[in-house]
Amino acid sequence: MKLVLVSCCAPCSAGAIKQLASGEIAGVDDFIVLFFNPNIWPESEYTRRMNEQVKYCEKLGVKYAIGEYNHDAWHAAVRGLEAEPERGNRCSVCFAYRFEYAKKFARENGYDAVASVFGVSRHKDQHQVDTAAESAPGDTEYLPIKWDENLRVQINRESDFYRQNYCGCEFSIRTVSNLSFLSSCKNL
Numbered sequence: 375m376k377l378v379l380v381s382c383c384a385p386c387s388a389g390a391i392k393q394l395a396s397g398e399i400a401g402v403d404d405f406i407v408l409f410f411n412p413n414i415w416p417e418s419e420y421t422r423r424m425n426e427q428v429k430y431c432e433k434l435g436v437k438y439a440i441g442e443y444n445h446d447a448w449h450a451a452v453r454g455l456e457a458e459p460e461r462g463n464r465c466s467v468c469f470a471y472r473f474e475y476a477k478k479f480a481r482e483n484g485y486d487a488v489a490s491v492f493g494v495s496r497h498k499d500q501h502q503v504d505t506a507a508e509s510a511p512g513d514t515e516y517l518p519i520k521w522d523e524n525l526r527v528q529i530n531r532e533s534d535f536y537r538q539n540y541c542g543c544e545f546s547i548r549t550v551s552n553l554s555f556l557s558s559c560k561n562l
């Protein structure tokens with residue numbers, strides 16, 4: 375099976391990529407890391423996270439692809455949900471938006487399935503991510519792989535990854551300023 379791994383950032387995906395690269399995920403013969411995150415704002419932050427993702431993929435010698443960055447289109451998709459809390463409906467739409475793109479990418483590029491690292495942080499709801507993936511348009515299979523949490527933590531401790539202190543969109547920055555949210559990537 376050829377898999378598309380949808381990634382939000384290097385710290386969250388480090389363990390999953392290592393597992394895939396070492397061939398320990400049964401049934402996966404080939405994979406590519408897809409960085410498609412038009413949710414991230416501002417663009418300078420997007421670029422910083424993307425560069426960190428690329429650096430890690432190149433270090434491990436794995437294939438990667440960068441999706442289109444169109445924050446206005448993403449913003450239109452979540453319109454009306456700006457005030458939702460993290461893990462609320464805006465996040466379900468945000469996940470589904472990215473999975474729809476990933477399924478289309480998989481179909482157009484000869485991949486059989488998609489998986490993600492969107493739910494690895496303890497600040498995320500894996501069930502919400504899985505539900506969004508299943509409901510996203512497109513008939514590409516979704517694999518709800520449970521990644522090795524210990525490996526992810528270990529790699530992060532040993533690395534000097536750039537670690538953001540908010541999820542990605544401008545609405546999650548607001549949540550940070552209210553001190554009700556701690557970074558999804560700092561608390562490893």
Ligand code: SF4
Pocket residue numbers: 413414460461464465468469541542543544545546
């Ligand atoms: S908080 Fe994160 S998952 Fe939720 S809408 Fe914003 S970027 Fe997407």
